Structures are given as C-alpha cells and as structure tokens.
Amino acid sequence: MAVSKLIDALRPSQGVRRNATHFGVTHVREYQSDRYTIVGNHLAQHRGLSATAVGIAVHILSLPEGARVDIRSLTEWFPEGRARIACALRELEERGYVERVRERLPSGRLITRTFAYHAPALTRARREAAPEAVDLPAPPTVPAPRPAPAVTAPPPPDLTVPDRSSSGDSPSAPAPEPAVAADAVRAGGPAGESGPPGAEHHDKAEALLAGLRRTDIRLTLSGREVRRLAPLVVAWFENGLGRASVIHALTDGLPLQVRNPAGFLRNRLLDLLPPALPPLAGADGTGPLPTRPAPPPPAMATCEGGCDRGFRAPFPGAWCRDCRTARPGEAPVAPVGIAALVRVS
Structure with a gap:
C-alpha cells in the first residue's frame, strides 16, 4: 500500500504537456483573449541588448498610444534607478527599437516624442523599398517654400478678345493675394x-x-x-x-x-515702420552737399600777455600758454567755435 501511494505522488500532472527532453524549459501556454502583447524573437532573444533593455522594450510595446515613457515615468514603474534606465534607453536607440524626437507645440513648448518600433528591420526595409511613402505618425518637418507662379505677359490690345459672357473684368489680369x-x-x-x-x-x-x-x-x-x-x-x-x-x-x-x-x-x-529718408541736398544733382566751414589757419602773432613771445595764435589778442597758466583769470576767452577746433599752443 505504501509503494502504491509513492508511485501516485511521482506521477506528473495530467494537465501539463511533458517535454520531449529531460532538461530545459517547458512552456505552459494558455489562450488569452485580451491584454496580451506580440513581441518578436528578434527582441526577446537579442544577443546585444541587456536584460534591462529587453524588459523596458517589452514594457514600452505593451503600453497604449500616448503613454509616458520618459525616464521619470519608467523609474516610478521599475525598481531600477535613473542611470540604469537611461542606459537601457540608449541601447534601444542604438538598435533602432526606440527613437526620441524633439518637437515644438503650436504654443511654443518643446516636448520629446518617443517612437517605438516593433520590428525595426522590417520598417527599415519598407522605407528603403518605397522612400516616397510617409509613415504615420512621423516627426514634424518644416514645409518647403512653394515655387512662385510664372508671370506671363498680357497679349497685345489689338489681339485681345473680350469675354462678353463674364463680368467686365479682364480674365487675363491676375488677382493679387x-x-x-x-x-x-x-x-x-x-x-x-x-x-x-x-x-x-x-x-x-x-x-x-x-x-x-x-x-x-x-x-x-x-x-x-x-x-x-x-x-x-x-x-x-x-x-x-x-x-x-x-x-x-x-x-x-x-x-x-x-x-x-x-x-x-x-x-x-x-x-513701427519708419518713413523713408528724404534725399540729401545735392544727391540728385541740384546743388553741392553742405559742408562745415573750415576753421581759419592759425597765424603768427605776438603774445599780448606781456612776454612778447611769438607763436601761432588762433585769434587776434591771444596769450601764450605760459601767460595763460600764470594768470588764468586775466587771459582773453577764445571766440565761440574756434577754441573747440584749434588747439592753442
């Protein structure tokens, strides 16, 4: 009786399929009608990605559209730190599974939009085969300026045939924007x-x-x-x-x-548009441009301060430098406009 109970205890469960080999993993699969994610073996069995990168990639693929997948949100979800999660995201970017693009909103705010590629190799092959196809969604691009419409000369007046069925406006005249x-x-x-x-x-x-x-x-x-x-x-x-x-x-x-x-x-x-500058006098050939009158050249004179020294005086009755320094209050004042132009020596 004891031997019979031991054999029954070692008998495998009838609900689990037995593996063909005596080692390795045995899969116990169940049908899932919802809440499941399809992950390719190229990601799950990638030899160049770390376990953290593969786990974060599977987590990102399981999230709905619009979910936050920045470093702060992933740090709140996983027990790993910010540095390890940031390193894993860089691994995924290098392998093509994740792409982060800086985008500007109409309000002027800068955001980071993340694109998760479920099969990067297939996406790359499809783009190379049809480069003109545009994926949705795609990073925003600045529209190229449209070429200007060609301006054609109007026909001669004697060859123009008026259109009586339309209004009085000429159909050949282009309407401005x-x-x-x-x-x-x-x-x-x-x-x-x-x-x-x-x-x-x-x-x-x-x-x-x-x-x-x-x-x-x-x-x-x-x-x-x-x-x-x-x-x-x-x-x-x-x-x-x-x-x-x-x-x-x-x-x-x-x-x-x-x-x-x-x-x-x-x-x-x-x-704030300022008016146009008026033309300068003489710019149209009506007269010479106005110029500032040149100061008179200094002439030789005798110091009137009492030393009878000869020097170049800018005006009559000027004193030399030594007399002006010795008696500053008695020296005559230069006329307006001369003292600023010529330095008295």
Whole structure:
C-alpha cells in the first residue's frame, strides 16, 4: 500500500504537456483573449541588448498610444534607478527599437516624442523599398517654400478678345493675394512694390524671419507665415533700415508669453515702420552737399600777455600758454567755435 501511494505522488500532472527532453524549459501556454502583447524573437532573444533593455522594450510595446515613457515615468514603474534606465534607453536607440524626437507645440513648448518600433528591420526595409511613402505618425518637418507662379505677359490690345459672357473684368489680369496686398498698402506703398519672390530684398527678408527663433524661441514661424510676412520686412529694407535695426525692432521688449508670433510680428512691422529718408541736398544733382566751414589757419602773432613771445595764435589778442597758466583769470576767452577746433599752443 505504501509503494502504491509513492508511485501516485511521482506521477506528473495530467494537465501539463511533458517535454520531449529531460532538461530545459517547458512552456505552459494558455489562450488569452485580451491584454496580451506580440513581441518578436528578434527582441526577446537579442544577443546585444541587456536584460534591462529587453524588459523596458517589452514594457514600452505593451503600453497604449500616448503613454509616458520618459525616464521619470519608467523609474516610478521599475525598481531600477535613473542611470540604469537611461542606459537601457540608449541601447534601444542604438538598435533602432526606440527613437526620441524633439518637437515644438503650436504654443511654443518643446516636448520629446518617443517612437517605438516593433520590428525595426522590417520598417527599415519598407522605407528603403518605397522612400516616397510617409509613415504615420512621423516627426514634424518644416514645409518647403512653394515655387512662385510664372508671370506671363498680357497679349497685345489689338489681339485681345473680350469675354462678353463674364463680368467686365479682364480674365487675363491676375488677382493679387488679398493678405499680401493689404499688408503692402498699410506698410505705406502699393502692393506691386514688394516684388516677386526673386526681388532684391525678398530672400534676405525671408532669411531674417526664419532666423528669429535663434534670437528668441518664442518667435518661431512656419514657412507659410514667413512668406506672408516677407513683404512687410522688404518695406523696412526699402525705407533704408538694415538687418540689425529690423531684428531689434521685432525682438525688443517682448512680452512674457507670445501666443501668436505671426500676428505679433505683423503688428510690429506695420506700426513701427519708419518713413523713408528724404534725399540729401545735392544727391540728385541740384546743388553741392553742405559742408562745415573750415576753421581759419592759425597765424603768427605776438603774445599780448606781456612776454612778447611769438607763436601761432588762433585769434587776434591771444596769450601764450605760459601767460595763460600764470594768470588764468586775466587771459582773453577764445571766440565761440574756434577754441573747440584749434588747439592753442
């Protein structure tokens, strides 16, 4: 009876599948209808990652969209310290499982967006096969400036055939952009003076607006906003202002919070625009430029202080240096404008 009970105790459980070998791991799998994560063996069995990096990668893959995976949040979840978790994240970045991108919100705040790649090798192969495809989500990029529409010359008047079915406006006349035309009129000149994108000051104006974020991060503009504000900066350049003067006018005395950088800069460009400088006399050939009259050359004279020394006096009756030093209160005063121009010796 005792031997029979011992054999029953050593009998394996009927609910567990026996392994084909006598060593190693035996998997006990159960069907899971929800709350599970698919992890590839390329990550779970990666020979170049540490155990901490693999565990953090699996944890990140199991989180929902929008969950916080920064170092502070992971430190609160795991018992490892900040240095060890930061090292594990760097390992995952080097292997391509994690990508951290700095992104600026419309409010001007900088955030770090983390992209977790479930299969980096497959993603890399798909991008190389179709480089024109855009993954969603993707890091934000600055839109490239659109090419300017080609301006065609209107046909001769004798060959123009009016369209009687439409209104009285000529269909060949291009309509100006409402926003740019209104800004140019308020800036103090006609809309056509700002010129096309290839004008003299247009490229310099766009470069100035795009580089304002280097001076103050609150003045970051998009490509569309730079193109719309460029004619206003061109008006400053045409009125004789330099690049340093425009930057000082736009960045001096900024408020603590700039909610709409484009609107703020537009108001400053319109309200603080100085008038154009008047032409100098003689610049148009009507007369010579005004010059300051030259001082009369000093002539030889005799000191009137009593020493009868000969020296170059700037005005009649001047004293020499020794007499002025000996009797400072009695020396005559030089006429206005002469003492400042010529040094009495």
